[in-house]
Amino acid sequence: MQYSNILVKLSGEALAGDKSLGFDNEIISGVIKQLTTLVNDGFLVSVVIGGGNFWRGRTSGDMDRTTADQIGMLATVMNALYVSDFTKTYNVQSVVMTPFPVGTMTEVFNKDKAIDYLKSGKIVFFAGGTGHPYFSTDSGAALKGCEIGADVLLFAKNIDGVYDSDPRTNKDAIKFEKISCETILEKDLKPVDLSCVVLCKDNKLPIIVFDLNAENGIIKVANGENIGTKIIV
Template identity: 40%
Template sequence: MAQYKRILLKLSGESLMGGKQYGIDEVRLNEYASQIKEIAEMGVQIGIVIGGGNIFRGLSGASKGFDRVKGDQMGMLATVINSLALSSALVAQGVKAKVLTAIRMEPIGEFYNKWRAIELLEQGNVVIMSGGTGNPFFTTDTGSSLRGIEIEADVMLKGTRVDGIYTADPEKDPTATKFSEITYDEIYTRGLKVMDLTATTMCKENNLPIIVFDMDTNGNLKKVMSGDNIGTLVHN
């Protein structure tokens, strides 16, 4: 029995690189698709937002001399490429999937609106919402917070390469310890970087809990949905 009825799954663009230095690793893409298929078969309604960092990151583009707005727009297009790739991998595994875009670009994807997204979810489609918020200066974390709130998700699942939230960066500090759960207020007071401040505040103010977990370990998504105690739960 699934723990949640409707979720927003946030995937990192960088994770799609798998073992590569750039772009999309087909093995990782298909692993993600099969994990998503597992929970779709549990009857879960799944909205997805993917970053674009494996292709282009607006902020790093700005530091290299790109105009920030143009850089962010390039990043938005990168998320569309990733969304099309995931949609294609899901369909190949027999899962109904639709790509919605925050900027008009038919026939690549349907133009996003909340009501259409919910209608597609209720019809059993995995709905991949691309293009961020459609505006520059917002991260894909903020985009996923916004979409999660709009589609009235029960929870946001943030799939990363780390298995939760730690007192410090576990890749740099061997003494870092993991939280099984933590409040939004504690994230602020400890200065922990789960997502950017805008994204975190949106979830807090709209009472959307987040589970941060390691998506790169096969089967973990189903474990989270089954209520297994993996990752870190963030709540009010």
């Protein structure tokens, strides 16, 4: 086992599959099956989910950015509540924690409680981003990863790694097996938000970007298999 405490960042768009909006239950079930397998194998597993299958604040047009980002935070709460419910199917408990109160539906984040939940074999979903506008869920994942002492951030995306250009528009794009935070910042590559890269660099928290649709990809990456791209800190 290369890692023991992992934080998985899932994009909302990836969970929607071909639908673009809402949820693809087959994809979600596949993700949860992998996460619960890791829990049963002794990993500490936490999750951050984006809100892009419902709302992306940065693409909200002329709306006030603060309001748009607040809507995005609530979208991530809906996603976490929905996806966390799937853990019951595999007899693993889960908890949704947010940086702000959401009635009785979530718990307000507390670092020590979160770590206790993880050590007791629960999957912890961190929703609501950082709780502040102008910060993405990528940054929220990096922040939570640092706070709970994660060994690695696993970014499960709709692309199989980090490229020097967009492979969807450039057939000659080159994929990196490994790349440093400094190179990402210098080349402005943005496989994840740059504020996330800076925070991980400063706190020595490695990132691995890989394809969510790769068979057992989360399990393979958590166990140290060389798929995707490792962002070295």
